[in-house]
Amino acid sequence: MVSIISVAKAAGVSNKTVSRVINGEPYVTEETRERVEKAIRDLGYIPNMAARLIRSSRSNTFGIITDYVSTTPYSVDIVRGIQDWANANGKTILMANTGGSIEREAEVWKMFQSHRIDGVLYVTMYRRTVDPEAGDVQIPTVMINCRSQTNELLPSIEPDDYQGAQDLTRYLLDKGHRKIGYIRLNPILQGAELRLEAFLKTTREFGLTEGDLAIKLGMEGPVGSENNYVFAAATEMLMQKDRPTAIMSGNDEMAIQIYIAALSLGLRIPEDISIVGFDDFRTVSMALKPELTTAALPYYDLGLTGAERLNTLLQGNKSDRPQWVLPCKLIERGSVSPPACS
Amino acid sequence: MVSIISVAKAAGVSNKTVSRVINGEPYVTEETRERVEKAIRDLGYIPNMAARLIRSSRSNTFGIITDYVSTTPYSVDIVRGIQDWANANGKTILMANTGGSIEREAEVWKMFQSHRIDGVLYVTMYRRTVDPEAGDVQIPTVMINCRSQTNELLPSIEPDDYQGAQDLTRYLLDKGHRKIGYIRLNPILQGAELRLEAFLKTTREFGLTEGDLAIKLGMEGPVGSENNYVFAAATEMLMQKDRPTAIMSGNDEMAIQIYIAALSLGLRIPEDISIVGFDDFRTVSMALKPELTTAALPYYDLGLTGAERLNTLLQGNKSDRPQWVLPCKLIERGSVSPPACS
């Protein structure tokens, strides 16, 4: 492999001068710089990060540790956000996923340390509280899409499920809906509770009573092997004589089944029944016809902001409040119209 | 940071002996080994990969270079397959995605080289031919889900779209369907052509004529911003008086729209119209009701096999034929039944 020394020889300078050129240090004549750069190009020299790291003990590398993220379609955008930030800022990304195993997680931390990683981004597939082994490890860490159960001070970034659900609910109310159904996400998920809470609070503030709402559980059980009641719940909800004019779905994926249930009953969307989702999982929300109105989980931004925050942290700047929350933007598409006869 | 030297001091041996223990080399007394291991535990020593690499010039790291994979839900399983293999075999994964940009791709290759990566896995989101810059780079590379346009000898691994579509077609024929519709994938995608070809050939072999088939284009245009005709195509196909009894969908995602089109026309699935997808994109195929019968793209295996093959390659073993193909398994669910009146 061509090293800094071969370049130095080729350019007729000392290796230190080459080092200066590479790192853009001052005190190099323009002429020397050009000669060195030419030698670099001619020889195809590429700096050896390992050697650099060994000297400077800054790896310029972030580690991403995930549970199932790279496994699942949902939150891949978090990773994309992180990578984009890393590219733009000359950082390298080391990625590992645990598949949920504690032993594996311990291994990953070890692996990260053996690579002398500067910091860690701890990412989970769905929003939840976790208890990372970070406690006994002193690598700076930012939690993305989750927060620590044990250490409240660990910086975290999460989507604002509450605000998203609030916006969606208001949107339906503004459109004139007064009888609204809600098909709940798996209550295991942290987002589920927040979204439901926002829905209940917002409708109540608006003056709706419990009789105006129809709430059903759509899924339950351990993530990955949950029981799915969505279709049945939606069908039942829509067969009531006093059926809701709009249904809020726990997420976009569940909305598929609500669509199918509605259509199977001969209802038209949105004329007879309005539907909104959550997440803006575009493979679904844009594949549905009419396309689904939903609230976008800010996954990409979660990743981007997380990486940026980790960097800030590494530079010694402490942030005021540890737990951040990013808004979910309402995406208006075609699945909502005013109720038929209001 | 605690180094091998501190361990050596603590254990009262030379650093070379510690190195022997770490690497499981012979010629160390059991007693010495234990003393060293204790020191390692006590001090929490973790080997420095960078230093190791600089000596041995084997990084034990694979690079994954992707176009949009980490961006899109579809093929994330490829990455998971690679990672699982890497975990099991003590390799580290460096991941970067180009977002389709050539300049970015060049940067990534450079970055990989600067980390002295052992080999590269070149992964694309959808099956296609590419022209990687690998030509001027001498890092061993395995192509996953794609193949090189220019270099036929570059090892590649792809799903067997042809066989998958053939199996699906036969499945429908075996169920008794004799009038079959096909809604085509974006013809830009390499899989599109193969699937259609398999469909046509298989139906022809079975004795169906052109009049028994209804073929329509579902999508077209550049990936990411294509025109979507699926709903219209399906609706039109199903409104013919001599409508097909089964529809093959270019992929699972498109099947959503076919479901909606069918249901909107008052048709029941599968009693009035059978539907099959392709890909087994489970977020969709299992969310649809009835669940979708489809052919599973072997993404996970693509990744696993790819990593394994790269490793074999690195050990100097050349494989006989460069281009491999992995079967797509038929996944039978509830969206197909025999035609109503045959």
Add this chain to the structure above:
DNA sequence: CAGCGACATGACAACGTCGACATATTTTTC
């Protein structure tokens, strides 16, 4: 018991890079 081989350990250099410091050259300052 000299000689040999197997085993156990250590000393030291080298990998590629950069920081600290030294030296040489030019420019500025008074």
Add this chain to the structure above:
DNA sequence: GAAAAATATGTCGACGTTGTCATGTCGCTG
């Protein structure tokens, strides 16, 4: 025009690890 400052370049060692070779200690063979 001599001293001081700024600029340009080089020497050398250190980072943490492992490969090479040397050394030392056994036990065994003939």
